[in-house]
Amino acid sequence: MAEFMRNSDAFTWAMETDPRLRSTVVTVIVLDRSPDWDEVRGRFEEITLAVPMLRQRVVPSPPPAPPRWEHAPDFDLDFHMRRVTAPAPGTMDAVLEMARVAAMEDFDRARPLWEATLIDGLENDSAAVVLKFHHALTDGVGGVQIGMILFDLSEAPERHGPVAALPEVPPPPWLSGYRDTAGYDARVVGNALIGALKAAPKLVTQSVLRPVDTVSSAAGLVASVYRTVRPVNRTGSPLMTDRSLVRRLGVLEVPFPRLRSAAHRGGGALNDAFVAGVAGGLRRYHDKHGVTVGDLHLTMPMSLREEGDEIGGNRITIMRFDVPVGVADPAERIRQIHDITARVRHEKSVPYTQWIAGALNMMPRWYIGSILRNVDFLCSDVPGIPVPVFLGGAKVLTQYGFGPTIGSAVNVTLLTYVDVCTLGIDVDTGAIPDYEVFFECLVAGFDEVLALADSEA
Numbered sequence: 001m002a003e004f005m006r007n008s009d010a011f012t013w014a015m016e017t018d019p020r021l022r023s024t025v026v027t028v029i030v031l032d033r034s035p036d037w038d039e040v041r042g043r044f045e046e047i048t049l050a051v052p053m054l055r056q057r058v059v060p061s062p063p064p065a066p067p068r069w070e071h072a073p074d075f076d077l078d079f080h081m082r083r084v085t086a087p088a089p090g091t092m093d094a095v096l097e098m099a100r101v102a103a104m105e106d107f108d109r110a111r112p113l114w115e116a117t118l119i120d121g122l123e124n125d126s127a128a129v130v131l132k133f134h135h136a137l138t139d140g141v142g143g144v145q146i147g148m149i150l151f152d153l154s155e156a157p158e159r160h161g162p163v164a165a166l167p168e169v170p171p172p173p174w175l176s177g178y179r180d181t182a183g184y185d186a187r188v189v190g191n192a193l194i195g196a197l198k199a200a201p202k203l204v205t206q207s208v209l210r211p212v213d214t215v216s217s218a219a220g221l222v223a224s225v226y227r228t229v230r231p232v233n234r235t236g237s238p239l240m241t242d243r244s245l246v247r248r249l250g251v252l253e254v255p256f257p258r259l260r261s262a263a264h265r266g267g268g269a270l271n272d273a274f275v276a277g278v279a280g281g282l283r284r285y286h287d288k289h290g291v292t293v294g295d296l297h298l299t300m301p302m303s304l305r306e307e308g309d310e311i312g313g314n315r316i317t318i319m320r321f322d323v324p325v326g327v328a329d330p331a332e333r334i335r336q337i338h339d340i341t342a343r344v345r346h347e348k349s350v351p352y353t354q355w356i357a358g359a360l361n362m363m364p365r366w367y368i369g370s371i372l373r374n375v376d377f378l379c380s381d382v383p384g385i386p387v388p389v390f391l392g393g394a395k396v397l398t399q400y401g402f403g404p405t406i407g408s409a410v411n412v413t414l415l416t417y418v419d420v421c422t423l424g425i426d427v428d429t430g431a432i433p434d435y436e437v438f439f440e441c442l443v444a445g446f447d448e449v450l451a452l453a454d455s456e457a
Helices: 007-017 037-050 092-104 140-150 176-209 211-229 256-265 270-288 330-345 350-361 365-372 435-454
Strands: 024-031 056-059 068-071 081-085 114-120 127-134 247-255 295-303 316-324 377-385 394-402 410-417 420-428
Touching: 024 092, 037 081, 037 114, 037 140, 092 114, 092 127, 092 247, 140 377, 247 256, 247 394, 247 435, 256 270, 256 330, 256 420, 256 435, 270 295, 270 316, 270 330, 270 377, 270 410, 270 435, 295 330, 316 330, 330 435, 377 394, 394 410, 394 420, 420 435
Parallel strands: 081 114, 295 377, 377 410
Antiparallel strands: 024 127, 024 394, 056 068, 114 127, 247 420, 295 316, 410 420
16 A cells, blocks of 8 residues: 555645645755765765655545655656855855745655755855755654764764665556555544444443543543644734745854753743743844734644654644743743643643644645644754764754744744754744844844843852
8 A cells, every 4th residue: 555644744735735834844054164975975865765755756645535655756866966056255144045945945746855955165165055855754853863864973974884775666557546545545444443442432431430520531632622723813913914935044053051051040941941032032023113912823843753753754743822922031931931831742632633634634725724824933942963973074063954934924943953052043024024123133032041041050
C-alpha cells in the first residue's frame, strides 16, 4: 500500500490553497569559509538515502484519503543543490535576501520538496548555506536529527559507512491510487471499529460505576477539542490586521545562559522567557503606534516526537492560545505564560491530534483559513546542537531557522547552537510594514527579559 500523509501533514498541505498559509521552512547556516562542495553534495546524497521522503513527491489521492508520498521519477540531486556567488560586498543582508525569496517561492510540486543553496563570496571569506524544505518533510527536532548526518564534529570530515541504495521503484500502475485509497479507507474503518469494540466495555463499566465522572470527562474532551479547532474571527491586535504574500527576514542573537537564568528568575522555562521576550517586543511595537494591547493570539508548535520515531514527517501539534502581551513586568509575564503553556500542554485533545486533523481535512478550505488567518504571532522553540560542528571542513559559526507565518503577522523561531539562542524573524509586511521599528522593539523586549538575569543575587 502507498505511504499516505499523516493527517496533520495533509492539513498543512491542504491549507496551502491560500498561499499566505504556506508551510515553507528556511534555515541559514553561516560558515567560516567555503566548504568542500563535493563533500557537502555527498553528505546530502547520504541524507536522501536515509530519509526516503527527500526523494519522493506528494501526489493527490481520490477523496476522502489524504495525499500520498510517491517515488519521484528522474530524481536529480543537482536540481535540488545549487552553488552561487553573493554580490559584493557579500554581507549578511545578501544571504537574508536570498532566504527571503526562498521563503516566498512555492515548490515545484512534481519534485521532492527541498532545496539547498551554497553561497560563496561573503565578507571575510565566509560562506552560507540556505536550506529550504516543506514542513511536511520533517519538523524542527527531525531537522536537527538530519543535521547530525549533515555535520561533523571536527574539521576533518567523518567517513560514514556505506548507505544502502534505495531499490528501483517502478512507476505506479494505472488506477493504483484508487486501489490504495480503497485499502486506506478499509483500514481506517477497521481501526475505528476495533477501537470502538475495545473501548465499549470500559466505557459501559465507567458509565455505570462513575456516571458523573464519565460525563464530566467526555465534556472536558469536547471542550478541549473545541478550543483546538474553533475559528478565530478577528485578530487580537487592532494594529496588525492586514496579511500579504510579502515577507521580510531578520536575525537576532541572545545569550543562552542569560535567557535561561531570566526564565528561572520569572519562574518559567526557557520557552516561557522566549515567548515573554517576543510579547514584550509586540507590546512596545503597539505603544510606538499609540495602540493599547492586552492579550494576543499565539500559535505555538508542540512536539509529539518520541524515541524511535522516523526522522521524516511531522511529529507536532499546533496549539493556539492567548498570551498576556500587555503585562509590562517581564517576570510576571514569564510566570503567566508559564502557567498558560502548562495548561495547554495538558489539553485533553493532544492525544487526538491526528483524528482532529483528519476531521479538519474534510472541512471547507475557508474554514481552515479562518482558524489561522487571524492569529497575531507564532513562536517556535527548537532545541539545536549543543556543540560546535563542521560542514565539508568549514566551521559552522551560527544557524538561523525561519518558520512560516501560516497566517500570523510574524513568526519568531528560536534555535539554540552551543551557548547562543538565535532568533529567525519572519515578518508579514502587510501586517508589519515598518520592520525596522518592529526589530528595535523586539530587541528592547528581550533586553527587559534578560535584565532579570542581571538582577539575580
